[in-house]
Amino acid sequence: MRADNFGHKLVAWYKQYHRKLPWRETRDPYRIWLSEIILQQTRVAQGYPYYEKFVAQYPDVRSLAAASEKEVLHLWQGLGYYSRARNMHATAKIICDEHGGRFPGSYQELLRLKGIGDYTASAIASFAFNEQASVVDGNVFRVLARYYGIYEDISSPASRKIFREAAAAAMPAGQAALFNQAIMEFGALQCVPVSPKCEVCPVNDSCYAYHHKKQNVLPVKIKKLKIxxxxxxxxxxxxxxxxxxxxxxxxxxxxxxxxxxxxxxxxxxxxxxxxxxxxxxxxxxxxxxxxxxxxxxxxxxxxxxxxxxxxxxxxxxxxxxxxxxxxxxxxxxxxxxxxxxxxxxxx
Ligand code: SF4
The missing domain is CATH 3.90.79.10 (Nucleoside Triphosphate Pyrophosphohydrolase)
Structure with missing residues (x-):
């Protein structure tokens, strides 16, 4: 991967332009985890009120674990993908039963928890504990594929490693939380799927897609959904x-x-x-x-x-x-x- 100051530029951009969202103001792993689960496959505007409702009704992992599944599903109603709510509730119980109600403090330990995958473990480890773990979601795939010119199919599990390594190489030392937030926000607001704002982009001078006019080609996604x-x-x-x-x-x-x-x-x-x-x-x-x-x-x-x-x-x-x-x-x-x-x- 090119060694340049891509990561630092993203962090500088983030400090100036990011949206103020309640889960960014906290380092509480429970609240970070809650927001990550809610925001999977859900837009921020739709997920926001659900986050507020959940935090109000279940302010910590113990209160969520103590609720019945029916109550949790009821609060989740309308958000879709109900397996997220069921898994979240099951994981809350595991955290209480097996970890005394405390979130494990590292990526590797978080990954061992049933119901927490690579993405969520990286998000909690970096946002709550500032561990140098790269978060790779749809926004991050897009930014990295365009900036570095990565043509790997993003729907293939094998390519995740390549993108994780690219993100890790770009991450400024000691700034995991900021950088991960920055690259996700950059994908959500600046390097958007259709019509990215390339003319006013702080990294356009060194962006592969911009110079080769490949914004519409990258990222590559081959798998078609069977409907x-x-x-x-x-x-x-x-x-x-x-x-x-x-x-x-x-x-x-x-x-x-x-x-x-x-x-x-x-x-x-x-x-x-x-x-x-x-x-x-x-x-x-x-x-x-x-x-x-x-x-x-x-x-x-x-x-x-x-x-x-x-x-x-x-x-x-x-x-x-x-x-x-x-x-x-x-x-x-x-x-x-x-x-x-x-x-x-x-x-
Ligand atoms: S120049 Fe365009 S394609 Fe490249 S990172 Fe910026 S917004 Fe994305």
Whole structure:
């Protein structure tokens, strides 16, 4: 890698232009960890209020570990990628049970914790303890690939080592926390994916992509996501002001959240072939949809059907009757929450 003062220039840029964010004002590893988990696959503007809510409700790792998974998922509701919340909660318990509620103080020790990977361990080790550990996220890949002209495929796990080494070589001694924050912020604000601000960039005199006009080519990302289409039909069964709902327990999207009886099929017709014995005889009516809901690897197309019963009746084992008050406290997938708010009950 070129030996130049790239790292120092990024740090100088950061000091002048960075956004003031609460997790940058702290060296508390718990809060840093919380912000990193929330900000994975989430924009700062969307993640900010969730960070504030979590810090207010669970000010330290012990209070998070003491909460139930249901409470944690409820607070997380709307942020998506719910496995993040489940893993975060599980890791909080491990930190309390096995480490006396204290975060380990080094990259290697953090990495040994279940639920903390390379990226998060580097972030906590450098931001909280100023350890010389390089943080490599999407922003960092982009900045390094463009500046140094690295053509390795960023979606290949093997290339991570190359980028980590490039970041480590650029990091000014003793400034791990500042440099890591700086390069991530630089990718988020200056060297952005589309139309990077090259003309006013403090490192444009030595940037490979700028001089070779390769900003649109770098970073290289070869892997294509396989998108799965899923037509989902929800059956909303109501009786005496209650609604039948179930917890999603399978290894699938939204595990641990609550939704309605559902069938995945292109068409359900009059539902006669799709109902278990306990629900036989129901004549559901289409209430609304189909609505598109987009996840990273999946395109959901969701329709809502309603069946109103005169009396409460025995339900299949997976379903239970809930009052609107109880439903309010259940963690629910975003589309279900929107449906309940817009079409059914005011929660
Ligand atoms: S000159 Fe352009 S491509 Fe190079 S680092 Fe600066 S913003 Fe990124």
């Amino acid at each position: 799965k289409q899923r037509p989902i039909h929800y059956l909303v069964i109501t009786a005496k002001g209650r609604i039948a709902m179930k917890e999603r327990k399978d290894k699938d999207i939204w595990r641990g959240l609550y939704d309605f009886y559902s069938v995945e099929a292109e068409s359900v017709g009059d539902w006669s072939g799709f109902l278990p014995e306990e629900l036989s005889g129901l004549r559901p009516e289409l209430s609304s949809g189909p609505f598109k809901h987009i996840l990273t690897h999946q395109r959901l197309s969701i329709s809502y059907w309603v069946s109103e019963l005169p009396e409460l009746r025995k339900l299949p084992e997976e379903l239970q009757w809930y009052t609107p008050e109880q439903i309010k406290d259940l963690p629910k997938p975003l589309p279900v929450n929107i449906y309940l708010k817009d079409f059914f009950v005011t929660l």
